[in-house]
Amino acid sequence: MNQDATVLKSKIIETFGTPCAVIDLDIVERNIAKVQALCDATGLNNRPHIKTHKSPLLANMQIAAGAKGITCQKLGEAEVMVDAGITDIIIATNLLGAAKSGRLAALQRRVPLKVCADNPVSLAEYSKAATDAGRALDLMIECDTGQQRAGVETPAEALALAKIIKSDPMLNFVGLLFYPSLDGWPKTQKFYNDVSAGLAELGMHADIVSTGGSPNLKHMGELKGSTEHRAGTCIFNDLMMITAGVATLEDCAFQVYTSVVSRGSPERGILDAGSKTLTADTGGLDGFGYIVEHPTARIHKFAEEHGFLDLSKCNNKPAVGDIVRVIPNHVCVAVNMVDQLVAVRGEEVVDIVPVAARGKLV
């Protein structure tokens, strides 16, 4: 990592001011290539989750590097990606309120989407949207193998949904969506095997068997029968990914440049980046980010536009006016706070990347 970045700091402060959200495109490209190589080595299709960057430019870089398609988490993201010419898209959540709005039908008219369900109500809404669009929707069944997030909890429930899909001419069954917990891969295998056998009895087959998660990159390919993997955070990385053992500080492409704007007392300091910049999401970690220049300084609290520093363990304390770089705990929510990312290579500012799919809610 560039240890002082003095030249770049001057350029950023003069052009943009602080706080400023910065990505290093050299690291981004390296991260994209690394995941693609992992997918290639395991024989899986790469379907990066764009919720991390929300940028058509970066999504197209991932596709150019070999990704088969992309994953979106909401309809508004898919709309932006379709606008940018991307056509192979899984929307990896139950769309219900969004489906009812007519926007799903409008998008399905433009591009055949793959959508996900874990319940019959969603299937009914999808069927209606597909009918409105005049084109059947490709359906993935979301399966929960222990995370207690979305997804059917048993193979029997998955098969019940498969039967509904089979009986509906406006729905095409195309596959299964998994997000195994780190220790949940054996359970996921059993779940998949059971569903697979049941599908065969119904004369059906899962063409796409999708696993997910950047922390799961270590386990990619362990599900026999899987055809693709969806990982998002690994394009930028963050403290959560370092904690998960899938990245190092050198792999973190996103940093917030922020100024020390106040030093209330010898052990205190204040940054001009708060919860409206780095977010209150700790990702289960201690504090709110890693300060490159002062690793022993601790961001212990946020106001909306202020980060409060505990400098008591910091021998080399920052001064008012210093610019420091913060790697966030959870990069996906931090990127989501800004309309644009300043893209750099080394100490050069090379581009402005709009976070085009943010701020849209639906």
Place this chain on the structure above:
Amino acid sequence: MNQDATVLKSKIIETFGTPCAVIDLDIVERNIAKVQALCDATGLNNRPHIKTHKSPLLANMQIAAGAKGITCQKLGEAEVMVDAGITDIIIATNLLGAAKSGRLAALQRRVPLKVCADNPVSLAEYSKAATDAGRALDLMIECDTGQQRAGVETPAEALALAKIIKSDPMLNFVGLLFYPSLDGWPKTQKFYNDVSAGLAELGMHADIVSTGGSPNLKHMGELKGSTEHRAGTCIFNDLMMITAGVATLEDCAFQVYTSVVSRGSPERGILDAGSKTLTADTGGLDGFGYIVEHPTARIHKFAEEHGFLDLSKCNNKPAVGDIVRVIPNHVCVAVNMVDQLVAVRGEEVVDIVPVAARGKLV
């Protein structure tokens, strides 16, 4: 409060989908009038903090109702408000990285701003920006009377800054900025009295003595010598304001309409609003928001686009497809997530209000 809002829910789902951020303009107007009346009754100028809504439209409603000017928390907010024709603005933070960028000088060229400082480094940057702008900057000294946020901690420090300001022809001293803690008003009085006496010795005077905070509405006017109050959250209110005793559920103007998209098991449910909608900011409260239709349901965890419901204490459990309304713990950070608010009156959608000053970082 509208207890079922069936008609409005249908309109919102058909036009926008969920999640959808909604404000009730009838409640907004009532809240604006209430704070203005409080200020009028105590003889203070009203200087609402626009960080809560970030909307020129709402800021101009506050001014039309009697507010003398507005408070901004960052330069990007002030830029948007100046674009909308607002000219009496305090930016209530030390601007350092933002000041260095040249954007402060550019804005100061258009409108004479009031800016804040708690240290000499900021004063030096302000002086430079004022010189670049060709117009002196009005300076407030930020004073910390116990919150341990920004601000000088002693009257002596305040007076040291006042002397620097007095000696600099590009800086005009105009006043003092306070944000007393709820029990910190007597301490603030003593701090103010000491600074005031010191200023008199220097032949100086604080024309503006500004107190802040919606929770402090109860104490407004208790600081003898104060001339104005800055409150932000009270235009919308939230669970934090209810907890602080300055609002009721009926005063909460902002709600997120969200669909129940999954029911993993009898005691579990999932909303399509997560940390990218309501934010991970708990405001120190339990859970992540109040569900109007199911007050005993608890949002106990977020994924980025999912809210996880604990329904174990809920007799009347929501079904998949239901639309529910969530009042957030902290409305200022929730509004900051979206590009626009859907404005309603009763069960009518009447406007779309852009959150024009969000996503800007600096």
